[in-house]
Amino acid sequence: MEDSFGVVVEPLVGDLRVKGHVEAAVKHAVEVLGGVNAAVTAYGNISREPLTLREAEWEDWIEAAALYLASTSSLFKALASYNPVKSTVILLSSFTVAEPMDPLIVSDSVRAGLSRLVKSAARLYPEKIRPILLLLGSFRTPGALKTVGRIAEVRGEELESVWRREVEMLSPLARSGRLEEFEEVIRLLVKSPEYMHGAIVVFDGASGRVAWP
Numbered sequence: 001m002e003d004s005f006g007v008v009v010e011p012l013v014g015d016l017r018v019k020g021h022v023e024a025a026v027k028h029a030v031e032v033l034g035g036v037n038a039a040v041t042a043y044g045n046i047s048r049e050p051l052t053l054r055e056a057e058w059e060d061w062i063e064a065a066a067l068y069l070a071s072t073s074s075l076f077k078a079l080a081s082y083n084p085v086k087s088t089v090i091l092l093s094s095f096t097v098a099e100p101m102d103p104l105i106v107s108d109s110v111r112a113g114l115s116r117l118v119k120s121a122a123r124l125y126p127e128k129i130r131p132i133l134l135l136l137g138s139f140r141t142p143g144a145l146k147t148v149g150r151i152a153e154v155r156g157e158e159l160e161s162v163w164r165r166e167v168e169m170l171s172p173l174a175r176s177g178r179l180e181e182f183e184e185v186i187r188l189l190v191k192s193p194e195y196m197h198g199a200i201v202v203f204d205g206a207s208g209r210v211a212w213p
Contacts, residue, residue: 019070022075023074026079034084036079039075039088039090040186041075041089044143046106047063048060049107050150051106060106069114072114076129080128086129087128091134096208115200123198130196130197132201135201136204137171137205137207138168138176139178140163144167148167171204171207172205
């Protein structure tokens with residue numbers, strides 16, 4: 001990563017689902033870097049997904065609450081408490097929070113609460129953080145392929161067939177997002193005007209059918 005992007009990487013092992021790990025990561029970043037100007041949070045899915053509502057157990061819901069909501073609250077509080085500079089915080093979620101997918105019902109249901117956290121934090125810590133929620137469409141990442149691959153395996157179908165029909169064809173562009181497009185929108189948001197404070201941005205290639213107010 002250092003060679004590819006020309007940046008200095010400071011590795012730190014942690015788990016968003018474990019109490020104290022996010023706070024420790026923020027403290028470490030402030031100590032090493034002197035301050036956090038921008039943070040991008042990618043969560044992934046809970047460990048047992050894909051699974052339907054019928055298959056989900058108590059532990060799956062608890063894991064999702066820790067992964068998406070408790071960790072984000074900890075991030076906001078830690079940045080407000082320890083970071084000496086104002087930080088733009090971009091949270092990555094999915095357009096499917098408005099249209100939950102059956103195999104991802106646990107993650108989609110719980111991370112729908114991120115929009116409430118963003119609005120609350122934007123009003124509570126305006127001098128310390130500028131939170132933005134980015135609702136993404138589909139990108140061909142290892143995590144996405146793993147999830148779709150599991151769904152295809154259960155159905156006895158080929159991964160590429162399911163990916164084309166149920167991922168790419170959701171968008172009228174008939175494709176998933178490109179990684180360079182994702183990188184570009186992150187740069188735009190980091191450098192966006194301060195008044196984009198507590199914003200919810202949909203970047204899904206019109207994959208979703210919900211018209212956000």
